[in-house]
Amino acid sequence: MSWRRRRPMSTFLISALIFAFAGGPVLLALYGSVVPDRVLLSPERSVFSEGISLENYRYIFTGQLPASYEVEGAQRSMISEAARQVPRSLWNSARIAAAAMVLNIVLGAPAAYFFARYAFPGKRMSFMFIILSPLVPTAALVVPVYLIMQQLGLIGSVWGIILVHTAQALPFTVLILSVFFRRLPAELFEAAILDRCNAFQSFVRIALPLALPSIGATGLFAFMLSYSEYMFALVLSGEASSRPVSVVMAALARNTDVSWSLLNTGIFIAIIPTLILVVLVWRFVVEGLVSGSVKG
């Protein structure tokens, strides 16, 4: 199916523009992470004359200081211990976000399906309750949520963060998935009723397989929301070893002494795992979408 014919030149130009806007800042971080500060901050020197250096990566993973900071009188404060928490915080974030994603799909998909296909008393009200609940700014909810988690004994445990992130993403999961479920042709479900499927069977056997790409995309959304959430993660995570990456990176970013290249290295390491995940899931989601399984 061809949507339109194009000239290769304009396609290339638009692609280049999208590439520069979306990827540019990230490429700058990659560049910043492999050249030392003295090259980064000096107009006379460039990566071509100085070559690339992986010292910052070595420091984060092994703790060995870059050579330029070993010399006498070097500004030791520019190297922050917080950067060394990045790999561990990635693992924490991955666990939290994956759990929030699974919980969102398992809890949200049936409700979204129900909202999309059935009328029932109180439908508009419960839908409004779910949709309007994220309206309240999180800054006002930090203290009450902390108190609830304290009651539940979940401060400093990943489960507290997982639960809050799940509840935060659920309204969007339900909203987006119900839009997708509504697009499935009604005839399919009429046929299912004629085959004497009950509501749950037609959900599991018809709606779920057909909407799988959309569910994948929505799950990815929940993952990302949790991965990048900062405020609750900050309040609910306890000691340094259980902090997720958003908290560690924020601490690093606010520290104005820290060397730019070390900061950029931390940023780039924090990007890599999700980048891989996004490319993998994106492939799966896009292939599902393009193969036309959800065509209405």
Place this chain on the structure above:
Amino acid sequence: MASGTHAFDDFPARPLGRRYGLGSKHMWTRNRFPFLWLMPVLLPVLLFIGVPVAHAFWTSLHQVMLLFPGEPFVGLDNYARVLDTNYFRTAMWNSVWFMVLAAPLVVAIGTAIAHFLQSRFAGSTIIRSVVLLPWVLPGAISAVLWIWVFHPSFGIINGLLKQIGAIDASIQWLNSPDLAFYCVLIAHVWTQIPFAVILVMAALAAINGETIEAATIDCRSGWRRFRYIVFPEIKAMIVVLVVYNALVAFTTYDLVYAMTGGGPGTATTLLAFQIWRESFAMYDFGAGAALAFIMVVVAAALIVAITRALPSDLFGERPS
């Protein structure tokens, strides 16, 4: 088999679509367990959002300050106090302006990119992946990336402008009250585009292929084809995206905090940031909570206005 047993009682009497479609009362009377379906969502949302909201509302009606013990009931005093400050008016204006600019920009750019990426060309897979890049970054990281881009001495924008000779002196992007707001806006739009692209692409992919083929024959102009054939099909998704982005722009916090800290002056002080300042910088939790609820009212009114202005079939009586 709650829904199966009586499904055939009045079988030929009504058309099937009416009997089982949304809004048909008959479907509902047969499914007696809405609670089982909705509980998994309502319960966590109630416990981790509903209860905290109620608690915050209680706080907004009491004097809750760290320095003063006891939490006396003060009625609407907190609200009156917050509304009276100049800070509030500035932050309100900034937030509304931010939202009015950000939400349409994100959706328009996102839709354009999604439409562009719909067809395959050499390298389209790479561009599709790169578009997602901003999405994988926590706000603090995006903020650092954009501080670096806008940096007056070492930033790439000033570097390029100097190279082509457009400017002689460095422009103080983030330190000038006029420019900082738009720099933060650009960074915010950058972080929100990937999600819009994904959802619009999914909506585009769900359009019937025959519709597109017929449109290709009927409409020569690409813009008209988009306006009259493609757009109506993805309108529901666009409305959802506009509402979602308006909400995100109105309540955004971490990007602004990390990029400018609300400054210079009050140029980038948004409402959500002001809540944080009232609560955690001035330890006046009552005022912070009151501000939050003023924000909720404004946001709800804006969302109603948006959904009125862009009618969709989302809450319609029949499935599309």
